[in-house]
Amino acid sequence: MKKIGILILAILSVTIYSCEKADEIGPNDKNSLSLNFDNMVGTEDLVMGSKTYTNTSGEKFTVTTLNYFISNIELKKADGSVLKYADQYFLVKESDKASQTVTLNDVPAADYVSLTYTVGVDSAKSVTDVSKRTGVLDPASYGADNMYWSWNSGYIFFKMEGNSDNITATNKKYQFHIGGFGGLSAPTANNLKKITVDLSASNAKVRKNIAPEVHISVDVQKVFGANIKLAASPIIMNPTLGVPVSANYKNSFALEHVHNDAM
Amino acid sequence: MKNSIFAIFFLLIPAIFSCQKNGSTAIDPNTPLFAIPEGFPAPKYKMESNPVTADGFLLGKKLFFDGRLSRDGTISCAECHNQAYAFTHHGHAISHGIEGRVGIRNAPGLMNLAWQDKFFWDGGVFDLDLFSIAPIQNPNEMDETVTNVIEKLKKDKDYPSLFKKAFGTEEITTQRFLKALSQYMLTLVTANSKYDQYAAGKATFSNDEKEGLRLFTEKGCAGCHPAPLFTDHSFRANGLDTGYFRDTLDIGRGRITEQKGDDFKFKVPTLRNIAYTFPYMHDGRFQTLEEVLEHYNSGITNMTNLDQAFKKNVKVGIPISAIEKKQLVAFLNTLTDEDFLKDKRFSY
Numbered sequence: 326m327k328k329i330g331i332l333i334l335a336i337l338s339v340t341i342y343s344c345e346k347a348d349e350i351g352p353n354d355k356n357s358l359s360l361n362f363d364n365m366v367g368t369e370d371l372v373m374g375s376k377t378y379t380n381t382s383g384e385k386f387t388v389t390t391l392n393y394f395i396s397n398i399e400l401k402k403a404d405g406s407v408l409k410y411a412d413q414y415f416l417v418k419e420s421d422k423a424s425q426t427v428t429l430n431d432v433p434a435a436d437y438v439s440l441t442y443t444v445g446v447d448s449a450k451s452v453t454d455v456s457k458r459t460g461v462l463d464p465a466s467y468g469a470d471n472m473y474w475s476w477n478s479g480y481i482f483f484k485m486e487g488n489s490d491n492i493t494a495t496n497k498k499y500q501f502h503i504g505g506f507g508g509l510s511a512p513t514a515n516n517l518k519k520i521t522v523d524l525s526a527s528n529a530k531v532r533k534n535i536a537p538e539v540h541i542s543v544d545v546q547k548v549f550g551a552n553i554k555l556a557a558s559p560i561i562m563n564p565t566l567g568v569p570v571s572a573n574y575k576n577s578f579a580l581e582h583v584h585n586d587a588m
Numbered sequence: 589m590k591n592s593i594f595a596i597f598f599l600l601i602p603a604i605f606s607c608q609k610n611g612s613t614a615i616d617p618n619t620p621l622f623a624i625p626e627g628f629p630a631p632k633y634k635m636e637s638n639p640v641t642a643d644g645f646l647l648g649k650k651l652f653f654d655g656r657l658s659r660d661g662t663i664s665c666a667e668c669h670n671q672a673y674a675f676t677h678h679g680h681a682i683s684h685g686i687e688g689r690v691g692i693r694n695a696p697g698l699m700n701l702a703w704q705d706k707f708f709w710d711g712g713v714f715d716l717d718l719f720s721i722a723p724i725q726n727p728n729e730m731d732e733t734v735t736n737v738i739e740k741l742k743k744d745k746d747y748p749s750l751f752k753k754a755f756g757t758e759e760i761t762t763q764r765f766l767k768a769l770s771q772y773m774l775t776l777v778t779a780n781s782k783y784d785q786y787a788a789g790k791a792t793f794s795n796d797e798k799e800g801l802r803l804f805t806e807k808g809c810a811g812c813h814p815a816p817l818f819t820d821h822s823f824r825a826n827g828l829d830t831g832y833f834r835d836t837l838d839i840g841r842g843r844i845t846e847q848k849g850d851d852f853k854f855k856v857p858t859l860r861n862i863a864y865t866f867p868y869m870h871d872g873r874f875q876t877l878e879e880v881l882e883h884y885n886s887g888i889t890n891m892t893n894l895d896q897a898f899k900k901n902v903k904v905g906i907p908i909s910a911i912e913k914k915q916l917v918a919f920l921n922t923l924t925d926e927d928f929l930k931d932k933r934f935s936y
Binding site: 452454455456458459463464465466467468469471473475476477478508509510511512513514563564565 | 766
């Protein structure tokens with residue numbers, strides 16, 4: 326009996342010890358934290374190409390392109406302090422699975438209670454010297470799938486294209502190219518959307534052995550909302566026309582869940 | 589003596605060889621490629637972000653004259669920006685690009701670009717370094733992607749070494765490509781016209797030229813076209829009938845700012861080398877300076893956002909008599925800078 330008692334005690338102490346270890350935050354511990362963007366239509370996973378969906382206005386549509394920039398990620402701790410990842414820009418493309426996971430490296434171990442990010446490329450970067458436009462901001466990096474307006478300097482923050490039989494034009498194509506950082510030489514429409522995600526239900530727990538994954542769903546159904554009708558405005562390619570679209574797609578982005586699994 | 593002749597001879601050989609290799613005249617190391625002319629303000633371009641070097645300039649020049657910047661190799665920058673006509677598309681009201689496709693506006697002259705911070709007739713581009721992307725990617729101009737251009741340059745036998753000379757390594761990037769083009773364009777400085785000589789006390793004006801200069805100020809022309817750049821870089825509506833010849837309405841600056849108050853405004857162009865930059869206006873509707881002056885005299889449409897400069901009398905416009913017109917044209921012709929139009933450094 327005594328032996329069993331010691332054994333239980335031993336097991337318990339190991340368990341307690343390991344629990345403590347898992348939750349322990351070493352001052353120099355770091356790990357990555359990733360955001361996983363899952364493009365959806367309502368509750369279904371988005372299938373690009375021929376699959377036809379119906380929007381709120383009852384119009385049929387397909388999606389052939391869906392790209393958007395994610396930038397200015399900020400992580401907030403319970404004590405209110407904020408970690409900013411200012412100079413990291415990501416281009417998420419439905420056509421490129423790897424691009425849908427946005428990874429921040431060397432994030433200090435802590436419990437993060439909220440997350441903020443911007444859909445688009447902030448105004449400072451939108452006017453910066455060409456030598457600082459590298460990676461996904463390189464205007465030559467897009468090939469035929471352009472994310473840069475050359476005629477009205479600026480990035481296309483959010484691009485969604487497809488077809489709809491409700492469009493009267495013979496090619497049946499809709500093109501939503503949403504950009505506009507507020508203008509440099511004159512004030513123009515600003516379609517930068519800052520999104521804050523409350524993670525407090527589970528927190529994102531960065532530990533030496535935990536690299537949290539924050540899953541975010543992006544419902545393209547909400548891009549149309551009740552007010553964007555394909556038959557009425559299939560081509561949206563300037564900042565002002567894009568204002569109601571960006572107001573809608575801000576609501577497309579929603580937290581699904583957070584994985585805090587030990588590695 | 590004999591030795592020194594030999595030495596000169598040997599010095600000349602590489603000089604001649606390098607001329608041929610670059611397809612251009614050697615650059616005089618004693619003449620800076622870019623300098624701020626006497627009386628000019630500070631440049632708006634951040635010169636320190638892209639110092640003009642001989643190798644950067646030569647690379648930029650080669651790119652400027654290279655048809656491979658277009659999809660099918662037929663259209664180079666120089667196609668629509670011809671030095672002999674102050675880098676305009678001589679005789680073309682509206683530029684045509686690849687496969688004979690036509691654009692929507694007249695190709696503006698490339699002059700004194702370091703002093704500009706808004707490019708195109710509508711000012712849609714705010715940085716010279718970002719400018720070249722637009723004509724390359726415009727389906728009516730070069731119809732190519734910058735992505736492909738960079739790939740083509742990487743495969744070329746000459747470009748990698750030229751990029752190395754200009755930027756230190758053979759790496760060909762968008763940033764270097766655009767900076768090299770900027771270096772070439774920045775050197776296109778014109779400040780040595782007869783007017784400049786006259787202003788510096790080194791030349792005399794005829795009576796017509798003098799009278800034209802006086803009228804230029806008196807009639808208010810200088811309000812929008814002030815010396816020394818002969819533009820205030822503003823956007824204004826100058827009474828051009830909007831239903832001229834195109835199906836789609838060109839609202840100019842309004843397309844960029846999306847403000848109703850900017851509709852039909854276009855950039856005030858420089859008047860330097862104006863005798864050579866015809867046809868005139870954003871749509872190239874006027875062939876001669878006389879027609880332009882007659883427009884201001886009698887052709888102004890009282891349009892939306894018409895500039896105040898044309899509303900000083902009961903009838904819109906600026907009254908200009910036949911004799912005044914002749915004198916104004918005489919003055920405008922003094923803005924021609926022959927050295928600039930014929931500068932062999934700029935040609936390929």
